Amino acid sequence: MEVFKKGSNVFRVLSEAISEGIVVVNKSQIIVATNRSANILFGYEEEELIGKHLDILIPKEFHQAHHRHTKTFMQNSDKRRMGRGRDLYGLRKDGSTFPVEAGLNPFTIYDGNYVMALLIDITERKKAERDLKHWASIFNDSLNEIFIFDAQSLKFLDVNKGAIRNIGYSLSELREMTPLNIKPDFSKEEFLQIIEPLLEDKEEKIKFYARHQRKDGTQYPVEIHLQKSISGTKVTLVAIILDITEREQYTQKLEATVAERTKQLKEALEKEQELGELKTKFLSLVSHEFKTPLSGILTSAILAGKYTAEDQQDKRDKHLKTIQSKVKYLNNIINDFLSIERLEKGKVNYNFSSFPLTKVVNEVVYDANMLLKEGQIISYPQGIDNIHIHFEEKILELALTNLISNAIKYSSENSTIHLSAQENQDRLVIKVRDEGIGIPEEEQKHIFERYFRAENALLNQGTGIGLNIVKSHLENLGGSISFTSTYNEGSEFSIEIPLNKTDSL
Numbered sequence: 001m002e003v004f005k006k007g008s009n010v011f012r013v014l015s016e017a018i019s020e021g022i023v024v025v026n027k028s029q030i031i032v033a034t035n036r037s038a039n040i041l042f043g044y045e046e047e048e049l050i051g052k053h054l055d056i057l058i059p060k061e062f063h064q065a066h067h068r069h070t071k072t073f074m075q076n077s078d079k080r081r082m083g084r085g086r087d088l089y090g091l092r093k094d095g096s097t098f099p100v101e102a103g104l105n106p107f108t109i110y111d112g113n114y115v116m117a118l119l120i121d122i123t124e125r126k127k128a129e130r131d132l133k134h135w136a137s138i139f140n141d142s143l144n145e146i147f148i149f150d151a152q153s154l155k156f157l158d159v160n161k162g163a164i165r166n167i168g169y170s171l172s173e174l175r176e177m178t179p180l181n182i183k184p185d186f187s188k189e190e191f192l193q194i195i196e197p198l199l200e201d202k203e204e205k206i207k208f209y210a211r212h213q214r215k216d217g218t219q220y221p222v223e224i225h226l227q228k229s230i231s232g233t234k235v236t237l238v239a240i241i242l243d244i245t246e247r248e249q250y251t252q253k254l255e256a257t258v259a260e261r262t263k264q265l266k267e268a269l270e271k272e273q274e275l276g277e278l279k280t281k282f283l284s285l286v287s288h289e290f291k292t293p294l295s296g297i298l299t300s301a302i303l304a305g306k307y308t309a310e311d312q313q314d315k316r317d318k319h320l321k322t323i324q325s326k327v328k329y330l331n332n333i334i335n336d337f338l339s340i341e342r343l344e345k346g347k348v349n350y351n352f353s354s355f356p357l358t359k360v361v362n363e364v365v366y367d368a369n370m371l372l373k374e375g376q377i378i379s380y381p382q383g384i385d386n387i388h389i390h391f392e393e394k395i396l397e398l399a400l401t402n403l404i405s406n407a408i409k410y411s412s413e414n415s416t417i418h419l420s421a422q423e424n425q426d427r428l429v430i431k432v433r434d435e436g437i438g439i440p441e442e443e444q445k446h447i448f449e450r451y452f453r454a455e456n457a458l459l460n461q462g463t464g465i466g467l468n469i470v471k472s473h474l475e476n477l478g479g480s481i482s483f484t485s486t487y488n489e490g491s492e493f494s495i496e497i498p499l500n501k502t503d504s505l
Contacts, residue, residue, distance in 0.1 A: 016035055018037070018118075019037055020037060020039040020103075020119060021035065021037040021038030021040075021118070021119035022034060022035040022038055022116060022117070022118060022119070023049070023119060024117075025054050025114065025115055025117070026113070026114055027112075027114075029053055029054040029055070030052070031049045031050060031051065031052050031053070031056075032050065033050070033117075033352065034050070038119060041090070041092075041119060041121055042091075042092050042093060043092040043093035056091070057090055057091055058089075058090070059089050059091045062088075062089065079084040079474070086386075088102055090119065098123050099121075099122050099126045100119050100120060100122060101120045102117050102120075103117070103118040104116075105118065108282065135254070142160055142162050144162055144240055144241060144242055145159075145162050145163035145166055145222075145239075145240075145243070146163060146239070146240055147159050147163055147241065147242070148236050148237070148238050148239075149237055149239070150234075150235075151228070151235040151237050152235070153178075153201055156175055156177055156178065157236060158171075166212075166214070166243060167182060167214055168214040168216055173215075179191060179239070181229075182213055183210050184211070184213050184354065186210065193423060194226075195226060195237060196202060198228045199228065199235070200239065201228075204227065204228075205226065206224075206225070206226040206227075207224065207225050208224055209221065209222070209223055209244075210222055221243075221245060221248045222241050222242060222243055223242060223244050224239055224241055224242075225242075226239050230329075231406060235273050258287075279453060289368050294326075296322060297323050297326045300319040300323045301319070301323060303315075303319050304319035304320060307319075325370075348473070348476065350425075353392075353393055354387075354389070355388070355389065355426070356382055356385075356387065357421060358385060358387075359393075360393060360396050360397050360400065361384065363397065364400045364404060365378055365380065365404070365419070368401070368404045368405065368417075371405060371409075373411075373412070373413045375415075376411065376413060376414065376415055376416070376417065378416075378417045378419060379416055379417065379419055380419060381420045381430075382411045382420075383421075383422075384421045387421065389497070389499055390499075391477070391497055391498070392473075392477055393479060396475070396495075396497065398469075398473065400495070402434070402466040402467065402469075403432040403493045404417060404419070404432055405466075406466070407432055407433075407434035407436065410434065410436040411434045411435055411436035411437075411490070412436065415434065415435040415436065416433055416435060418431075418432070418434070419431070419432055420433075423499065424496075426498060426499050427496050427498060427499060428497050428498075429494060429496050430494070430497075431494045432497075432498075433492040433493075434491055434492075435489070436490050436491065437488060437490075438485045438487040438488050438489050438490055438491055439483075439485040439487065444485060447467060448467050448471045450465055474495065477497065478498050479497035479498065480495075480496050481495050481496075
């Protein structure tokens, strides 16, 4: 129609006066007019679109839907925004597509029905919407807590799902609250002092640590990252909160582990020092314990060699007996050291047998009688004739020999060594009591330690390993050893062993 011709002042004035693209189609969707903005928008020359079907401006995949909506629109024509609730796309001459917003305006002129479409390229708007949706998704779906609050009133403006989930308050509740309501350790003055560098643009970001309190009253440690945001004239602060409960627990665990390792290292160093001291003490002890009997053996051998006359046989016998005693003592020391090595390496073999208790007691007491000092006696145990046991005979003999020898060694002349034995259900208890020097109370806890010797016993011969060996053997066999002692009054050692041990170790 003439009104849409290039020379028509009416359409030219109307169409070129607005920035939106204008496309006018008749009832058959044939383009009858476009303005400059529309031509530029779709990439066509002036008049190039006239007479073309509207489909030329619509991507092919949308043709069918467009025809259907257009038919409905023509039947119920009124002004409306096209594609309400849907994304619309235009097709340029070069084949590229772009999102558009279209406003449809039906009109009738000279008995002809037409539709004017006002078109806007909304590419930038769509991009902004996608960005906004993207950041909104990040905001809401972040596992960290995000709080946005007003810089002046400090009231919360928005909070993400992660914060609501962890803090326990609803969004409506939080909007009536401030950070101070969930930070019980901070006063308002302290908090304002923290955020002041942000508000005065002295810092871009601030990090600090606090404890948050949930609605149910429980607290948890957090790391807080604060930054300022300005929208128009409104200043807000954005707080990104990291729940560091696991980190704190890990740190505490790590600190505990470090403390434990430090303790273990300290104990190891102390043990090493102790072993060094034991080594020095052991070498000194061995040197003394071997040197004294060897010196006695040498002296007795020299003296025995001087008594050559037949009538001096008793003197020779005396020195030979001394030599035999010293050799036996050295042999016992060596056996003790070998026992320690076997015990440490777990190479001890035990042989069980059944025997009367009197057999071991008689042998031990007989040998001990030769060690007695002037006036010392051993009180033989009563009522043991009918006691039979199944045990490691050599170990029981070793234990009794050690205890009786110690009782003799640490008791004075004219004293009594008391020996007793009693059955107690399925256990046998043997006790050795002396009237000797006793053990100082402060040293009693060390009595079974290897190489330990109480201060009041240092002048007597001994290696300090006998009781340690006895205790190890008895415990290996299901037995035990204990003692009571009073300084300068004497000691009583008790051995307890099973009566009917039938297995072999």
